Amino acid sequence: MKRPLHNIDDELLVRYLLNEASGTERIAVEGWISDAPANKKYFDHFQLIWNTSHEVAAVSQIDEDAAWLRFQQRVNRSSTQAVVIPMKKRYNWLGAAAVVIIMLGLFGIYRYLTYTSLEVLTYASNDAVVVDTLPDQSVITLNKHSSLNYDERTSKGHVRKAKLKGEAFFNVAPDKTKPFVIDVDGLEVKVIGTSFNIKSLSDRTEVVVESGTVNVIKGNQSITLIRGERLVVPKFGKLPSKQKTESKLYNYYRSREFVCDNTPLWQLVQVLNEAYETNIIIEAQAAKNYKLTTTFPNQSIDTIMSIIEETFDLKVEKKNGRYIIR
Template structure:
């Protein structure tokens, strides 16, 4: 097991699990647990290893006295500590502390056992109803839109392989020796270090490059994309098509801002329906391709629709579960 920080290490977690940590140490561990989900996951893994270590301790041939001496040196515990704890609580903690010392020695073995059990098991992260951020083993940052899932290995070896369902923005850490390969449906996106957005819905996959360059392929057909370019491929197409892209609307779920640059009304409506979980329909087909040039920042749906209505002479009508633009 690894040292977590200058203050939160495995020895302190052992004391925390034994409930012999000082109030200050307990507060430090509690604060550490709330800082990151990674810390919570580590602690749960540590707790599992701790449980398994107890089983190993029962049959261990580790020299208890030697282990106890090493434990004393590591966490600043001594014979007087055990005596004080006994006086304060009426419980003789010394045998438990000695067991803890043996378990500390065995944690390495238990950790190896745990890793051997979990190796090859993919990490699966789903966003559910919330937009979620995740850091991959290589340091790459991923922002998942709602109802999206990524799957990846706990550690990357020869290549960095990720599977996606739904939509996500990737800011990929540079590592020329390990290509970053994203699989979504039957489409493959290959990069070395860049940022891009991928959206897959109803059999249609769209890849938009924000910085750097990517390769998008399906079957044996591929296209190279750079900044302000995108690739679109549907389930019935054998190859992705390359297009220019000046639209920043795709970023709405990361920035909480709807940026429209000559964006057709129908596309803005699609995004608003997705973002707010509503059913907006365009009743006047002549207005479907109306070009929208506005930025809506931290706006409510009502205020956004009001601006659209006043600016582009569109009537907004609410009828049952529908919002009708005409």
């Protein structure tokens, strides 16, 4: 999902509402409205304010130029313009535009407009890994069947807030004045600017730090993690002790390869089951702790199972959609 663009020239919207926009301008406005739900919401509120202003326009006696300038400032658009149309002149609708300021002051519509035009953005991966950029320029990589809600409304405060379900890798844009806080299954993960992985499962949440510092908070407890450290937090109970990150398998969905470094077979199988949505069973109990050091670069599950079979002199049987290691 891409960030919806709210920015557009407000004078262009006024001309559109008055049916004074050219054909090209009308196409530009209508295209912008249909680009994102947030754009339509912005336009609907703008139209509401504009229509209301007509009821008192006839009795208004205020400085039109100054009022129009204040209106533009208070709409608080982004500095990057989504639509750039050269302006020829201000039309005789400036009086009505100025009255908008009165309506905003009387009914608080402006505050409602600027708050509701910002929204909770939802990023979802469904059946494929998704890489996207948040409004604060942080980059996220969502594993399959995961989602992130980013609350744009908090951008006007002193914190950036998001809520995660599933698994994601974060490369957070540094901003010392606005920490990035992620709510995940009863935990808060708080950072300034760093890169880390969060995986939420039914019984636990895992946090692995690649760079910078991460603070994990549960109730009145907190633990600080640095590069090369991980924390596995059970759904119930206190925060455990942190550990050194010994495996790089957590990174498979981002790197598209399975990196094994003296990795026990059971751990690799666990990740393969998740990645390929398959069912691999190790019946040979002794084989569970066989250690493997290699890299599988984006290979098929059949190829990987063949390599495991040959490496450890095991027998792999494929039956009813399952792989059984004997």
